[in-house]
Amino acid sequence: MKKLIMIMTLLTLNASADVYDLRSEGYTGTYCVGDTLTYNLDGEYVEKILISAEGIRNDGFIKVYADGALVQNIGVPGYDPDYSFRVRQNVSNISLKFERTCSRVLDMKIFTEDSSRTSRSSNTGGFHETEWGAIALDIVESMVMTHMLSDDTLWDEFLKPLQVLALKYDAISSVSDLGDLKAALYALSMAKLISDYEQKLLVLAESQRNEDDVRELLRIKEAILEVYDVKERNLDREIKNLEELF
The missing domain is CATH 2.60.120.260 (Galactose-binding domain-like)
Structure with a gap:
């Protein structure tokens, strides 16, 4: 051979x-x-x-x-x-x-x-709250490379708005704590975007090349809901309440 x-x-x-x-x-x-x-x-x-x-x-x-x-x-x-x-x-x-x-x-x-950099998610599946934005940006980069921007709908409907929210959350979380209302607004908005696009993400996950990215997006959503103690069905209401403060 x-x-x-x-x-x-x-x-x-x-x-x-x-x-x-x-x-x-x-x-x-x-x-x-x-x-x-x-x-x-x-x-x-x-x-x-x-x-x-x-x-x-x-x-x-x-x-x-x-x-x-x-x-x-x-x-x-x-x-x-x-x-x-x-x-x-x-x-x-x-x-x-x-x-x-x-x-x-x-x-x-x-x-x-560099080998000193640890994996963004722990072996137990948890994310540190300050990493949500950075992880989401990594996933956007990965999905852009995977699809080579051939799917404009995916970019326009999901990846671009996720990138914007992740950048805003990452900037806020790096200088404030979890209790910051703007951090909460951007985090819950990321969770809402992922939730709204979930069915299309699950279709994408049927392709092996998208499976890891979709899995991590869903884990980010669940982590945000758990940390802020918000039910998925109540995301619209919670986001609206936060938006009224600004």
């Missing part, structure tokens, strides 16, 4: 996020059943990966492994969709294994962060 091993050694990062464009380095191309593409990362913290690929002649799969553990199973149809998924761990190597058909990898980016 043919096995291609392409090794890319990544330099040690500083505290800010960095993006490695593998296409510009010549690591894209055609790979067939049994081929393995391996990237050495020397223990770097990988936040997420973006892969653009298409099946050749038939649909197939690309299985992505981090240090031998399966982190994503990508279904590759006969066109060039983009897949974005989170890894959020220190990784020595990432391997792509190709199954059922030859695939053409058109683009691939690895997004890394």
Whole structure:
């Protein structure tokens, strides 16, 4: 069985996020059943990966492994969709294994962060209140990359207003506490936007590439409702009461 091993050694990062464009380095191309593409990362913290690929002649799969553990199973149809998924761990190597058909990898980016930065959500599923805005902004970025702004409706109806609310909440929460009325207004408005768009989000989640982002959005909504002790059906009333104060 043919096995291609392409090794890319990544330099040690500083505290800010960095993006490695593998296409510009010549690591894209055609790979067939049994081929393995391996990237050495020397223990770097990988936040997420973006892969653009298409099946050749038939649909197939690309299985992505981090240090031998399966982190994503990508279904590759006969066109060039983009897949974005989170890894959020220190990784020595990432391997792509190709199954059922030859695939053409058109683009691939690895997004890394300093290993001292912790995951935004804890293992128990909780979020710190001051992180809601930053997490929502990360999700907007991820969904924009996944859809490459090809869906103007998603951007206009949901991602753009969520980005605005998240920016406002992030700015307020960084200089005030949870009891700040403006922070409450922006947080509850984010929860209302997610709630109103929930059915469409669940449809998006049927695609594997959107599942993680949708899950985190719903968790943010539930966390906001719990912290502010507001029933989902009462969001309109609570937001209106807060708006009347400004």
